[in-house]
Amino acid sequence: MEYRCVQCGFEIKKLYVQYSPGNIRLMKCENCKAVADEYIECEPMILLIDLILHKPKAYRHLLYNRLNQETGECKGVLWKSALAFLALDAYRCLLLEMAREGWGSSWSFGSVTWTCVKILADVFLGNLFLFYLLLLMTRISFTIPVGFSRHKDFTLAILVSSYFKLLLLAMMIWEFPSSVVFVIDLFVLSSNAVALKVITESTTEKCIGACFTAHAAKFFAGHLLQWCFA
Incomplete structure (x- = not known):
């Protein structure tokens, strides 16, 4: 699966650019111009709360960006x-x-x-x-x-x-x-x-x-x- 913007679901190649350990810049979506995935810098508890609240953007982060096949995290x-x-x-x-x-x-x-x-x-x-x-x-x-x-x-x-x-x-x-x-x-x-x-x-x-x-x-x-x- 491709990475997705959590706001609009548009495909995106990179979620962030890392300049040094702990120093990253979140990428913006080419479609909606918003930050593609703000959950990268959020605490897990915030993601959990948004999942419980049934926010689609939290599910996009989890299914497309967190458990992405290319990241190896979902092995x-x-x-x-x-x-x-x-x-x-x-x-x-x-x-x-x-x-x-x-x-x-x-x-x-x-x-x-x-x-x-x-x-x-x-x-x-x-x-x-x-x-x-x-x-x-x-x-x-x-x-x-x-x-x-x-x-x-x-x-x-x-x-x-x-x-x-x-x-x-x-x-x-x-x-x-x-x-x-x-x-x-x-x-x-x-x-x-x-x-x-x-x-x-x-x-x-x-x-x-x-x-x-x-x-x-x-x-x-x-x-x-x-x-x-x-």
């Missing part, structure tokens, strides 16, 4: 993000299973094993529906920029933009109702929509519609599995 990020995504999704399914069944002394080794099998099936089948539908809809309805690898870069964008799943870890410490899981799902959906909007340069409505359809398919796939395993 292994795809696999690490995939493993973290699946582990958090498995924990999500476990929380919902605990809310339905509850944990008690009557749980045997066989029942625990059966629960693990259901969780693994839910995670892999649900996410298969999610990513397949998103890829299918981007192929049919969206225009992918030149130089953007449809599968690898798209998958990385969805995985990284699902960072709200980290909030599930708070449920290890504090007790929350199971409905909080679905609130987190809504945040993940909205974050995925912003990432999709950034990489496809499409309308917000189309991106929300695509993400809603894919997440709904994942939701119903999970309920179908529950019915089959019942």
Whole structure:
């Protein structure tokens, strides 16, 4: 992927010029004449806040300029993000299973094993529906920029933009109702929509519609599995 101006999304060759260690000059965008990427000189906390606020320019910085294939910084990020995504999704399914069944002394080794099998099936089948539908809809309805690898870069964008799943870890410490899981799902959906909007340069409505359809398919796939395993 090429570097992008975080303001307008215009391609840019360099983000900054370094004169000496610690002495850099940020480049300006040829299209909008603004500083191409001010996040280079910002603290990570500012970037995190803007990501939470769903600012497209923060997503452009992260997906195009920070995790750019040419920088070498994203080496292994795809696999690490995939493993973290699946582990958090498995924990999500476990929380919902605990809310339905509850944990008690009557749980045997066989029942625990059966629960693990259901969780693994839910995670892999649900996410298969999610990513397949998103890829299918981007192929049919969206225009992918030149130089953007449809599968690898798209998958990385969805995985990284699902960072709200980290909030599930708070449920290890504090007790929350199971409905909080679905609130987190809504945040993940909205974050995925912003990432999709950034990489496809499409309308917000189309991106929300695509993400809603894919997440709904994942939701119903999970309920179908529950019915089959019942």
